Amino acid sequence: MRFALKHAALVAACLTTTSAQATNGFFLPGSGVRSTGMGGVGIAYGRDSLSANANPVNILNAGMRGDMGISIFNPERYATVGKPAGQTSPFGGTFTGDVESESRYFLMPEMGFAMPLTEQLSIGLAVVGSGGMNTNYPANFFSFAGDPPVSDRIGVDMMQVLIPISVAYKVNEDQGVGASLVLATTRFQAYGLGAFLTFDSFTTITSDEAHMTNNGYDYSYGGGVKLGWQGEYLDDKLTVGLVYTSRIAMTKFDKYRGLFAEQGGFDIPENYGIGIAIKPMKNLVISADVSRINFADVKSFGNLGPSTAVTPYPGPGPSTRNNAVKAIPSTVDPSKETGNDEGMGFGWQNQTVYKLGIQYGVSSQLQVRAGYNYGASTIPNNQLTFNTLAPATVERHISVGFTYKPTDELEITGTYMRVPNNSQTSPRNQNIIGMADIGMSQNVFGVSLGWMLAPGVSEYGDPSEDQKPWGFYAGMGIGQTSNSKWESSNINASLAADGITATSDLDNTNANGNFPWKFYAGYEINQFFGVEGGYMAFQDLYANVTATAPADATARLALQSDAWMLAAMGSYPVTQDFSVFGKLGANFWRKQLLTTDTTPGVTTSTTATQFMESDGGRGLYYALGASYDMGDYFTLRAEWERYDVDGADVDAYTGGFLFKF
CATH class of the missing domain: 2.40.160.60 (Outer membrane protein transport protein (OMPP1/FadL/TodX))
Structure with missing residues (x-):
């Protein structure tokens, strides 16, 4: 050979x-x-x-x-x-x-x-x-x-x-x-x-x-x-x-x-x-x-x-x-x-x-x-x-x-x-x-210039739409999040890929009052288009694992994650005060997985062995929502957001408010 x-x-x-x-x-x-x-x-x-x-x-x-x-x-x-x-x-x-x-x-x-x-x-x-x-x-x-x-x-x-x-x-x-x-x-x-x-x-x-x-x-x-x-x-x-x-x-x-x-x-x-x-x-x-x-x-x-x-x-x-x-x-x-x-x-x-x-x-x-x-x-x-x-x-x-x-x-x-x-x-x-x-x-990032010597067909808006309200705003919200990969079957399969035979049970009873929250800021170019960036802290997730091979053991998993996002935003005013909107952009996520060895007779609450794994990256971000103006400067907002976090779909459902400047 x-x-x-x-x-x-x-x-x-x-x-x-x-x-x-x-x-x-x-x-x-x-x-x-x-x-x-x-x-x-x-x-x-x-x-x-x-x-x-x-x-x-x-x-x-x-x-x-x-x-x-x-x-x-x-x-x-x-x-x-x-x-x-x-x-x-x-x-x-x-x-x-x-x-x-x-x-x-x-x-x-x-x-x-x-x-x-x-x-x-x-x-x-x-x-x-x-x-x-x-x-x-x-x-x-x-x-x-x-x-x-x-x-x-x-x-x-x-x-x-x-x-x-x-x-x-x-x-x-x-x-x-x-x-x-x-x-x-x-x-x-x-x-x-x-x-x-x-x-x-x-x-x-x-x-x-x-x-x-x-x-x-x-x-x-x-x-x-x-x-x-x-x-x-x-x-x-x-x-x-x-x-x-x-x-x-x-x-x-x-x-x-x-x-x-x-x-x-x-x-x-x-x-x-x-x-x-x-x-x-x-x-x-x-x-x-x-x-x-x-x-x-x-x-x-x-x-x-x-x-x-x-x-x-x-x-x-x-x-x-x-x-x-x-x-x-x-x-x-x-x-x-x-x-x-x-x-x-x-x-x-x-x-x-x-x-x-x-x-x-x-x-x-x-x-x-x-x-x-x-x-x-x-x-x-x-x-x-x-x-x-x-x-x-x-x-x-x-x-x-x-x-x-x-x-x-x-x-x-x-x-x-x-x-x-x-x-x-x-x-x-x-x-x-x-x-x-x-x-x-x-x-892919691209930019081009076009020189029009004689105009062709185009689909621009009317000049009457050129002058619309715009400005800066900032807000915050709280709600609930879910992670598509935080399921017992996925955890078991991941452990099996590493040669560990185990079963797992999700357990969020000790979340210590943790709840998802976010803050954000943006700029409205006009009533239809803007840009927005912000930070989202996802809900902490927990699971208990029982392994049977290669050795009997138990452990507790704790997943903490958050993300920054940047997106383009499009809005449509249904009425003078009520609007619907969508966002599309990218998120920059971080996550930490803490594994605590809880095997009886091997560790105690004060001597438990812990392993921390950290990772980060970027993924797709998009959202749909609605807002209602309570005046010239105060707006209520509710929205659904989807973050791609390391291949997992993390959904966030939040409500909150924003101030316009």
């Missing part, structure tokens, strides 16, 4: 990089900063030149304008192999790798231009990022215990850019068609994969060892077509859109023809979708898209990689080793060696993406928007070996944004998208790595 067998999973470096940056599998969630603020919608609704990347017909409504923007992309991802603790490799030794990538911030520029040639014909050009990232792990976490890695770092560097050149034609007052020639270029390199040598005297994992790693940058170029249609109905209150994008045929990565299937093939998948946009008011837009991306049709993505063996491999050596080897497709079928036409990929499935966005024109100069985007992970749990280096696991995306128009010729757009962590865990004893646990969360 050669050393390379111990590192077979490193082929992930060349297979998952782009997807780890993009958030709908291989694709970015939206076409530009503005679209991202509405969850990425764009098939039936788009107003800037970059929206041609979603549907070329959108440029009919853009007028003559240029757009330029930049986004800061912050992915936080990890990969752990050999988990849970004590999981051993079938080849001997224990995998202990648990590491986060050091590359966490990337810049994504964008630019575009659109102009009408006649009243019916418009053209446009856009340059947008499609995918790419730099993954730089400080340690070769696939190394076996006692075996040093071939290199101390492993990673990949990939960047992909799309350039749609578009033309759109207005068939009549209600119908438009469009087409784009989509040019594409991709840059790629892989390093630290030198352990990919032969498995042993009769089996290899790659078809070309010389063109697998450490060959510097390679470039790929290609093109495809995008076709679109939009129709307007119900006096322009309803728009329906269709779009189809062909598979973009790319030249092959010659320097890495031993990594990608089909001798370095890396085409961009075919995709298509339908969208609708509804305008119940002239300054309110609700839009939704459904898209399908055919990842599995591109062999570098869709071909299966190492999995979990069903039957033993009929070769020499221990049975545990043979089971692991059998799970690597190239072991029993040389045509599955990476680089071959049927070479191993990372087993992605096709993906359906759902997008929902809403935009409201607050005034003649301000629009606010929010969106939600969901696409189930393309990675099956039994295909994590090749997806550990760049874990493209994210599924949910929540965004907010705005556009401010200081002059008739200039628009300033900002967006924040939060992508909560989503993790996946492989079956136990998955081939050579024992077990894999991968996950990722993301933050």
